[in-house]
Structure formats: structure tokens, C-alpha cells
Amino acid sequence: MKIERICILGGAGFVGSRLVSQLAARGLQVRVLSRRREAAKDLILLPAVEVIEADVHDRQELIRHFRGMDAVINLVGILHENKVGRVDLPGARRGDFQKAHIELPRKVVHACGEAGVHRLLHMSALGANPNSRSAYQRSKGIGEALVREAGMQHIEHENWYLNGPKFIHGYGLDVTIFRPSVIFGRGDSFLSMFARLLKVFPMLPLASAGARFAPVHVDDVARAYADSLDNPATYGQTYDLCGPKVYTLQELVRYVGEVTGKPRRIVPLGDLLSYLQAWAMEFKPGKKLMTRDNFFAMCVDNVCSGGWPSVFDFQPAALEAIAPEYLRADTPRARYEGYRENARR
Numbered sequence: 001m002k003i004e005r006i007c008i009l010g011g012a013g014f015v016g017s018r019l020v021s022q023l024a025a026r027g028l029q030v031r032v033l034s035r036r037r038e039a040a041k042d043l044i045l046l047p048a049v050e051v052i053e054a055d056v057h058d059r060q061e062l063i064r065h066f067r068g069m070d071a072v073i074n075l076v077g078i079l080h081e082n083k084v085g086r087v088d089l090p091g092a093r094r095g096d097f098q099k100a101h102i103e104l105p106r107k108v109v110h111a112c113g114e115a116g117v118h119r120l121l122h123m124s125a126l127g128a129n130p131n132s133r134s135a136y137q138r139s140k141g142i143g144e145a146l147v148r149e150a151g152m153q154h155i156e157h158e159n160w161y162l163n164g165p166k167f168i169h170g171y172g173l174d175v176t177i178f179r180p181s182v183i184f185g186r187g188d189s190f191l192s193m194f195a196r197l198l199k200v201f202p203m204l205p206l207a208s209a210g211a212r213f214a215p216v217h218v219d220d221v222a223r224a225y226a227d228s229l230d231n232p233a234t235y236g237q238t239y240d241l242c243g244p245k246v247y248t249l250q251e252l253v254r255y256v257g258e259v260t261g262k263p264r265r266i267v268p269l270g271d272l273l274s275y276l277q278a279w280a281m282e283f284k285p286g287k288k289l290m291t292r293d294n295f296f297a298m299c300v301d302n303v304c305s306g307g308w309p310s311v312f313d314f315q316p317a318a319l320e321a322i323a324p325e326y327l328r329a330d331t332p333r334a335r336y337e338g339y340r341e342n343a344r345r
């Protein structure tokens with residue numbers, strides 16, 4: 001089936017805005033659902049892109065906005081909870097991870113079924129696993145399993161978490177799931193955060209310094225989505241997406257320091273101090289830099305076991321080819337130019 005109209009949840013975010021740009025450049029019609037239309041204003045001027053302010057957690061709104069679409073892409077995800085809950089106990093306090101990573105995918109699957117949409121692309125994360133020690137990764141793992149089941153015709157439930165009361169299974173959706181390692185690119189929150197910290201602090205005590213990542217460029221992730229949309233070979237598949245090289249966190253932070261002209265001393269912390277630092281940072285008001293849950297996630301390597309999926313006819317970009325340009329220019333003016341570039345204006 002030719003895919004021409006796509007509805008995207010989370011399309012105004014870091015990955016989403018790059019993906020929307022790529023889809024628009026391919027002449028596709030894109031509908032972005034956002035909680036705040038204002039947050040997506042850079043996308044509004046793109047040809048054939050409409051941004052609709054919507055409550056994506058409302059089932060009826062989802063069904064209404066999905067009607068007439070050929071595909072749905074769900075990119076919604078959060079790294080930190082404001083309202084902390086449990087994702088692994090039925091009836092336990094419901095937190096933000098539960099809502100964004102489990103309940104929302106369930107509603108999306110249901111709404112696809114109701115609206116007659118047959119194609120669904122879902123964003124998970126490398127390391128997502130219903131049995132992870134990290135609630136972020138557990139919730140992502142459960143959400144991923146729900147979506148995978150939506151691609152099946154017949155389902156036998158063995159796990160309580162797949163058996164939510166309103167989950168109607170067996171839609172036979174053509175589902176593709178993506179599990180990227182950490183994503184870099186202009187506007188990222190990972191490398192750019194370290195660039196900002198290195199500007200301020202003369203030395204950096206670094207939690208989980210030995211954690212391993214294979215950073216993948218945001219445009220490569222977006223292209224993998226765009227290329228798989230109407231490629232039947234990707235139906236029912238799950239793809240781990242990694243960049244070409246593996247780095248420890250310490251190597252990455254050192255690299256950011258070199259590139260930005262702030263080669264600070266990095267002091268790697270052991271496990272106990274890493275945990276305590278993460279705990280202490282949870283009390284920081286405003287945007288969180290690190291939590292104990294992030295620490296648990298980083299206890300497991302965030303790297304791919306295989307190479308770049310051969311179904312995608314390109315190779316992922318090297319960090320060194322892209323990062324210097326935007327990390328060196330991390331000034332308010334340069335960030336503004338970056339937003340304009342993202343929106344192709």
C-alpha cells in the first residue's frame with residue numbers, strides 16, 4: 001500500500017522535527033499531534049504539514065485524528081518522571097512512565113484499529129526490557145511488547161501487563177519498532193548537556209563513566225523511519241539502531257570537552273558514588289540531569305549486538321563528522337539557527 005498521509009505523535013520533539021522535515025521533503029502529508037501547537041511552530045510552515053493541538057491520551061481524539069491516515073508514528077517518550085509510579089505491579093500507583101510508555105501505545109494501537117489505520121511505527125529504546133532494573137526501560141519494554149502483539153493475529157497472554165482491560169489485541173497491524181542507542185544531533189539533550197556542564201565546571205565528577213553507548217545520528221534515525229514506511233520487508237520487524245562506533249561515557253564527555261575547547265578533568269565515580277550522585281540530583285529543582293533510574297539504565301551497555309540493519313540502504317554517520325559543528329556553536333543564536341535549519345527555513 002502506498003503511504004501518503006501520516007499522523008505523528010511526538011512529532012514536535014528532537015527526533016520528530018527531523019522526521020517531519022524528511023517526510024515533508026518526500027512530498028508526504030504529515031499531521032503532527034502536539035500538546036502545545038506553539039511547541040511545533042517551526043514545523044507549521046513546512047509544505048503539507050499540519051500541526052494539531054491535541055490530548056493524545058484521549059482515545060476519541062486519537063481515533064478522530066487517525067481517520068483517513070495511511071500510517072501512524074508514535075515517538076512519545078520521556079526520560080524522567082515528574083509523577084513517580086510503578087510499572088511492574090498491577091494496581092500500583094500510576095506514574096508518568098506508565099502513562100507515556102504503556103498506556104499511550106495501548107491507546108494508539110486501539111485507535112489505529114478503530115480508525116482503520118494498518119501501518120504503525122513505534123519508538124522504543126535500546127535496552128528496553130520488561131525485566132530491566134530501570135523503570136524507564138521496563139516501561140519502554142512493556143510498551144514495545146504491546147505494540148509487537150498488535151502486529152499479530154492471534155495472541156496468547158502469559159504476562160499480566162499485556163492483558164490490560166481495554167487492550168483489544170490481534171489487529172494484524174503492520175508494525176515496525178525502532179530501538180536506538182543514544183541519539184545525537186543539533187538540539188540533542190545528551191552531548192549538548194555535557195557541553196554546557198563543561199563550560200561551567202572546572203572538573204566533572206562523572207557517574208557511570210564506564211557505561212557504553214553507540215550514539216546514532218538523529219537524521220539517520222529519521223531516515224530509517226521514512227525508508228521503512230512503505231517497505232513491506234520491515235513489517236513485523238524490530239530494529240536496533242546504533243552509530244558506527246562504541247564509546248564509554250567518559251570518552252564521550254572527554255570528546256565533547258576537546259571539541260568545545262573545554263578539556264576539563266573528568267573524575268569517574270564508582271557505582272556507590274554514582275548512585276548517590278544520581279540520588280542527590282533528583283532534588284535539583286527544574287529540569288533533571290540525572291536520576292537513580294538513569295543510573296540503573298546505564299548499568300547495562302547501550303550498544304547493538306549486530307551492525308546497521310541491512311534493510312536500510314545507507315550507513316549511519318560518524319559522531320566525529322557531525323558533532324563538532326553543532327557543539328562548538330552551542331550559543332543562543334546558533335541554537336536559533338539550528339531550529340530554523342531543522343524546519344528547513
Ligand SMILES: NC(=O)c1ccc[n+]([C@@H]2O[C@H](COP(=O)([O-])OP(=O)(O)OC[C@H]3O[C@@H](n4cnc5c(N)ncnc54)[C@H](OP(=O)(O)O)[C@@H]3O)[C@@H](O)[C@H]2O)c1
Binds near residue numbers: 009011012013100180
Ligand atoms: N533522544 C534519545 O537519545 C533517544 C534514545 C532512544 C530512544 N529515544 C526515544 O525517542 C523518542 C523521541 O525522543 P526525543 O529525543 O525526540 O524526545 P523529545 O524531544 O522530548 O520529544 C518527545 C515528544 O514526546 C511528546 N511527549 C512528551 N511527554 C509527553 C506526554 N506526557 N504526553 C504526551 N506527549 C508527550 C512531546 O510532544 P509535544 O510536546 O509536542 O506534545 C515531545 O515532542 C522517545 O520515545 C524517546 O524515548 C530517544
